[in-house]
Amino acid sequence: MNNEEFFNKLADKAGDWMGSGRYFTLKTDCYKSIFHDIINKIPIDDRDIVLDLGGGTGGITKYIAERCKHVILADFARTAIKKAEERLKDYQNVSFLLLDINDNFPSFEFKFDKIICYSVIHNLNNHEEFGKLIAKLLKITEPQGLIFFGDIPLSEKYMANLETRKFFLMDSMYIIRKNISNFIYFIKGINGREVKGISYTKDIIKNILSSFANIDYIFFEQDKRLPFANSREDLIIRKIL
């Protein structure tokens, strides 16, 4: 099964709040919490045209739509887009685009003020693809526009977290939540091991970013209450000119 098939199946079988593959998330309001964390780092207002890249079933897109002028949800999973269309049918300022982020992008008649790409880039095949993606995104971003890569798994953070989980109680909590999530997925016929992905280190990312002249960037920790805050971070890239 390739990733596109996996995410189509996930969108089809999982309910709204698990339909984007948010593992270990046993909270039904996780999108709201995630959006709050995003909006604390990257302002979005009613003049902004936003791209929600890899937007999945639209859980975060809904909150973006409530703030911005227009948002395009792009994803390569047709079923996810269909679910998102249902979820967001009352929002007039949302449109949808079937797009594989590894392909050439269509030409847009405008540039984006903000691009949100949350919990997606670990589904790329390799780090080189991440560099290529940034190059494509910079072409469609306004000068001073912001690109938000959220929820990037960092190996060094994951290893540090493993250390803390040596304490029996923390490890038990982790194992319980993981098994409950996996059990729910199992009942729905989803096997999380079927999705392929990569992880990053900050050095790998800094190295990729060093090849772009026209940007600055900053890493952000996540709100500690978010499900992956222990092992993931967010990255904001600003296109200078």
Ligand SMILES: C[S@@+](CC[C@H](N)C(=O)[O-])C[C@H]1O[C@@H](n2cnc3c(N)ncnc32)[C@H](O)[C@@H]1O
């Ligand atoms: C973990 S989900 C995150 C969805 C949403 N951004 C969120 O945070 O709720 C990853 C999403 O990325 C999409 N995706 C993964 N690889 C992609 C690719 N190559 N092109 C387009 N979308 C992709 C999947 O279909 C899926 O909807």
